[in-house]
Amino acid sequence: MSISSAIDALTSVLGDRLSRSKSDLDIHGRSETHFAPMPPDAVAYPLTTTEVAAVVRTCAEHNCPVIPWGTGTSLEGHSLAPQGGITINLSRMDAVLTTNAPDMDVTVQPGVTREALNTHLRDTGLFFPVDPGANASLGGMTATRASGTTAVRYGTMRDNVLGLTVVMADGRVVQTGTRARKSSAGYDLTGLFVGSEGTLGIITEITLRLHGQPQAISSAICGFDTVAGAVDAVMDAIQMGIQVARIELVDTASALAVNAYSGADFPACPHLLLEFHGSDTAVVEDAASFGEIATDHGGHGFEWSAKAEDRNRLWKMRHDAYYAILASRKGTTAIVTDVCVPISRLADALLATQNDIASSGIPGPILGHVGDGNFHAILLIDPDSPSEMDTAKALASRMATRALDMGGTITGEHGVGMGKLDKMTAEHGDAWAVMGAIKAAFDPDGIMNPGKLVPPAN
Amino acid sequence: MSISSAIDALTSVLGDRLSRSKSDLDIHGRSETHFAPMPPDAVAYPLTTTEVAAVVRTCAEHNCPVIPWGTGTSLEGHSLAPQGGITINLSRMDAVLTTNAPDMDVTVQPGVTREALNTHLRDTGLFFPVDPGANASLGGMTATRASGTTAVRYGTMRDNVLGLTVVMADGRVVQTGTRARKSSAGYDLTGLFVGSEGTLGIITEITLRLHGQPQAISSAICGFDTVAGAVDAVMDAIQMGIQVARIELVDTASALAVNAYSGADFPACPHLLLEFHGSDTAVVEDAASFGEIATDHGGHGFEWSAKAEDRNRLWKMRHDAYYAILASRKGTTAIVTDVCVPISRLADALLATQNDIASSGIPGPILGHVGDGNFHAILLIDPDSPSEMDTAKALASRMATRALDMGGTITGEHGVGMGKLDKMTAEHGDAWAVMGAIKAAFDPDGIMNPGKLVPPAN
Structure with a gap:
């Protein structure tokens, strides 16, 4: 049996950093969403690129699946082991290797989380902006092309990775990219x-682009009578060149869930949550300009603040919104679209989705990175109800088809994993x-995270 | 003979849009730099994606090389035909297909030039910013990952292409990307x-990201005692977050060449040429802030203007600088690094390069997109002197090695073509x-633009 022989060979390489404990297999076989558990046969905890290469080379010799693991916060089953094999947990490779402040770049190991990196950078005047919500590892964020609330201003991982060290399927170690800001030296392997x-x-290593900490930050919140009014305000703001750093939609159902979970007191209507980065005067002007635009589109209760504590409370609520929504139905699991x-099609997409959800009978609060045209319906289902699962999957499928019909994509930031294969x-x-x-x-042997992203091999 | 049988087959498909005239073969066998002529055996002028696919499918059947051609302004021999074959001239596929103003995107055929696109967009309030100098085709700019003077603000072609239609080597037509602003639906084929x-x-089709025409534009020029002073001013400006839209270095030798060619009167010293995009007040503030930074680093003769005629004159000179430099030595050809x-390493790289050029005896004026850390030495050689060619190639090779030692790249924007293969x-x-x-x-048969970018097939 190929997997067991790989495990035997790896035990001599890694010693007790190759785990077969039940708890390790359980943890690495679970996901945050609706997938059934699919545990690996063993979990490796390498400390260096050389060790990762040794693990992969051994697995290649024994034709054993290899699944990389960061923090396990992906939503499409990326880190599950449908064919068993060895999960490589990279969390112990958590060093910030080199910070180049004048060049505004940093090289990290993949297990560094985004919050740990920003803590490390605190005194440099720089920060790493990509924020998918979860305190994900930078390796996982790179591997899934993560984005989140700040992409409207700072781009996604695609825009913020300068170079990589990668262990290939045969154990070779290659470097991609350089620390130069641009290059046209051949295919964009980094990308x-x-x-x-x-x-x-x-x-196993990532060189990231950093950004200057803004001189000032303001945040704002505004209620709207309709989702369409909120989206029209977003479009106007972007077309007028207001430099929003975050612009998030929380629909009525999500606002009520957040109220129940966080003790907030959102009125029962759709809201936009915003942040502006810039000079002291610019963030005040931007907030005020947005307030005027919002009023033109039926906005009400507009409030803004330049205080850190107001801002932190706002984004804590937004970050907790997924858990608030999960908690709004007891014993639930989620399909997250x-x-x-x-x-230009976002309002239509949102309204059609809300109508579709309403007629399905399944709760589906919506959160959106609306500056990018990206939104999530969190479809709450009873894990023991096959009919609810079927209904939710059909809903999700219609949303994906509708997005494609509008010139969009089935996944803005969560990736393909196992969950989107049927729409590729x-x-x-x-x-x-x-x-x-x-x-x-x-x-060629299909050992690297099999069952994800690409068509099944024939 | 495979090429001649491909030509016979294509004649029946394209009629007189397959040319074997001497002038066509000559034009498509030349480059703008030092490469010896390498003409194709025929030039095809397709009008549609379907025709391109038919040409490629026919060439695949006959194992005949296929070389795409836009405007022929690349600098590394990309459009030459070292193995003969069929050059596909895409200049007649020059339609702007769809402009989506609310979404700020446009889909074009590959033969549309950047100037033609911006003329087309003039009344929309939008523009396409990437500006490599030459009025290149957008197909060519995409294929070489072009950038140029505005990349410091708007990014390169990598950052501004949303999706593509591509004819593959077997004639299949595939679409990559969508009109959504971001996606994580699998490998980044567009990139x-x-x-x-x-x-x-x-x-054969390109969907591009557009940008809002800035409310106001200001331009500025400043002399410096030293290249190091100019680079230090650039670094300070970027780290202070001044939003330069262009920041170009013209060294002393280049300034003198421009004087002779354009009747300009640059003092004999290095200069920075700048442009700022923003609100009416922002562009005035940015220019003034830069003036102060420049003074701190030995800048003198700082002048700025918000007038279009001043700006147009400035960038006309900058765009003509390559031709001014070529004209500064009669009968010359160029190796352009x-x-x-x-x-952080740019000043060191520039000084080492200037010293190296000075001791070589070959003229080598320098132009730089210094906000990106990118610069060009235009090494002027007698095309009939093998020793000058050898000296210049050795110089260019040392520059590339030095850039790599500094964490940089051998090519910021010109690409690999045939000229950079030995440094890959x-x-x-x-x-x-x-x-x-x-x-x-x-x-697999190596028919697509053979002899460029990748390692030679075994």
Whole structure:
């Protein structure tokens, strides 16, 4: 049996950093969403790129699946082990290796979390802006092309990764990119590995672009009579060039869930939560300008603040919103959708989705990174009810199809994993086979995170 | 003979849009730099994606090389035909297909030039910012991952292409990307084709990100005692968050060449040329703030203007600088270097390069997109002097090695083509073989722009 022989060989390499304990297998076989548990056969805890390469080389010799693991906060089953094998937990590779303040870049190991990095950077005047909500590892964020609330201003991981060290499927270690701000020296391998979900190689070092801490930050909140009014305000703000750093939609159902969970007192209507980064005067002007735009579109209860404590309370509520929504129905599990559409179609997409959810009978509060045209419906289902699961999956499928019809994508930031495989042909057509050809060239034996992202091998 | 049988087959498809005239072969066998002429055997002028696919499918059947051609303004021999074959001239596919103003995107055919696109967009309040100098085709700019003077503010083609239609090596037509602002739906095929130099497929449609025309624009010019002073001013400006839209270095030798060619009157010293985009007040403040920074670093003769005519004159001179430099030595040809380094190393790189050029005896004026750490030495050589060619190539090679030693890249924006093949191992190590594996997966017979970018097939 190939997996057990790989485990035997790895035990001599890693000693007690190769775990087969039940708790380790359980933890690494679970996800945050609706997938059934799929544990690996063992969990490796390497400390260096060389050790990762040794693990992968051994697994390649024994044709054993290899699954990279950061913090386990992905939502599409990326870190599950549907074919068993070895999960490589990278959390002990958590060093910030080099900070280059004048060049505004930093090189980290993959187990560094985004909060740990920003704590490390606190005194440099710099920060790393990408914020998917969870305190994810930077390796996982790179591998899933994460984004979140600040992408409207600072871009996604695609825009903020300068270079990588990657262990390939045969154990070779390659470097991609440089510390230069741009390059046209051949294929963009960095961009290819960003979002490749562990299916092409294991990322063991990441060089990230940093940004200057803004001189000032203001935050704001505004209620709207309708979701369409809120979206129109977003479009106007972006087209007028107001530099929003965050612009988040919380629909009525989400606002009520947050009230119940966090003791907040949102009125029962859709809200936009905003943040502005800039000079002391700019953040005041931007907040005021947005207030005027909001009023034009039926906004009410507009409040803004330049105080850190107000801002922190606002974003704590937004970050907790997913857990608030989960808590709004006891014993529930979630299917979290993630469509992203051209912003001119966003209001239509949101309204059609809300109507569809309302007629399904399943609760589905909506949160949106609306500056990017990206939103999530959190479909709350009884895990023991196959009919609710079927209903929710059909809802999610209709949302994805609707997004494609509008020129959008089935996933703005959560990735493919196991959960979006059935929509890849609809989005990509023959280009999905092109992805399969890359996979076959990089990993001919299919050992790297099998069952995710690419078409099943024939 | 495979090429001649491909030509016979294509004649029946394209009629007189397949040319074998001497003038066509000559034009498509030349480059703007030092490469010897390498004409194709025929030039195809397709009008549609379907016709491009038919040409490629026919060439695939006959194992005939296919070379895409935009405006022929690339600098590394990208559009030459070292193995003969069919050049596909895409200039007649020059339609702007769809402009989506609310979403700030546009879809074009590859033969649309950047100036034609901006003329088309004039009344929309939007523009396409990437400006490599030449009035290049957007297909060529995509294929070489072009950037130029505005990348410091708006990014490169990597950052401004949302999606593509591509004819693959077997004639299949695939779509990559969507009109959504972000996606994590699998491998970033769009990013892989951007900068692939025609070696993976022929780009036949491009969806581009547009930007709002700035409310106001100001420009400025400033002399410096030393290149180091100019670079220090650049670093300070960027770290202070001054939003420069262009920040260009013209060294003393370049300034004198521009004087002779354009009748300008630059003092004999290094200069920075700048542009600021923003609100009426912001562009005045930014120019003034930069003036203060410049003074701190030995700047003198600082002048700024918000008048379009001053700005147009300034950038006309900058755009003509390459031709001014060529004209500064009669009967010359050029080797144009293109290194890009982390900005903290830029002053060192520039000074070492200037010293190296001075001791070589070859003229080598320098122009730089210094906000990105990218600069060009235009090495002027007698095309009939093998020893000057050898000296210049050795100089260029040392610059590339120096850039790599500093954490930079051998090419910031010109691409690999035929001219940088010998430095790819130094920059990428084993990752160059990974590029070769992608090439082999996409184009197993090696018909797509052979002799460029990837390692030679065994």
